[in-house]
Amino acid sequence: MEKAIIVYGSTMGNTEQLATKVEEILSDNYETTIENVNDVNVEVLKCFDLIVFGSSTWGAGELQDDFYDFYDNLDQVDLSAKRAAVFGPGDTAYGDMFCQAVDMLEEKLEQRGAELIQAGFKWDGEITAEAETSIKEWAMAL
Numbered sequence: 001m002e003k004a005i006i007v008y009g010s011t012m013g014n015t016e017q018l019a020t021k022v023e024e025i026l027s028d029n030y031e032t033t034i035e036n037v038n039d040v041n042v043e044v045l046k047c048f049d050l051i052v053f054g055s056s057t058w059g060a061g062e063l064q065d066d067f068y069d070f071y072d073n074l075d076q077v078d079l080s081a082k083r084a085a086v087f088g089p090g091d092t093a094y095g096d097m098f099c100q101a102v103d104m105l106e107e108k109l110e111q112r113g114a115e116l117i118q119a120g121f122k123w124d125g126e127i128t129a130e131a132e133t134s135i136k137e138w139a140m141a142l
């Protein structure tokens with residue numbers, strides 16, 4: 001069975017909630033690992049076929065705080081031959097900065113050689129039952 005890792009950063013629990021739904025779906029087809037970004041080193045990514053990052057957007061279009069060191073350290077790993085995808089909640093009240101962390105992580109993954117296999121999942125507002133259904137559908141295509 002192929003291996004998938006979900007690495008998430010979450011200040012108030014919204015991204016974490018989405019991450020658990022992604023894991024629920026991926027565990028049907030992958031041997032899955034789910035990690036808070038605070039508890040994981042970039043080196044571990046080498047062991048997985050599919051890499052999924054989840055980050056909310058904070059400040060003005062910035063990564064979730066816990067993601068910064070990990071994001072910088074991604075420059076040290078070669079992710080070619082890895083498949084990847086990114087998700088995150090945000091708020092369209094932030095205009096052009098809506099879910100910008102998703103875009104930043106996608107860009108970084110591509111720079112490191114990973115293949116983005118699906119457009120990022122961006123959710124506006126509260127994590128409702130509808131949000132959970134939508135992210136599960138997104139995860140089914142991974």
Ligand SMILES: Cc1cc2nc3c(=O)[nH]c(=O)nc-3n(C[C@H](O)[C@H](O)[C@H](O)COP(=O)(O)O)c2cc1C
Pocket residue numbers: 009010011012013014015016056057058059060061062064089090091092094097098099100125
């Ligand atoms: C101070 C503050 C700044 C935020 N900045 C942005 C932003 O630039 N873009 C965006 O899409 N959402 C922004 N948000 C919304 C959060 O991303 C959203 O509440 C998200 O669900 C939080 O997820 P988390 O609990 O996993 O951290 C901001 C929220 C706060 C409170």
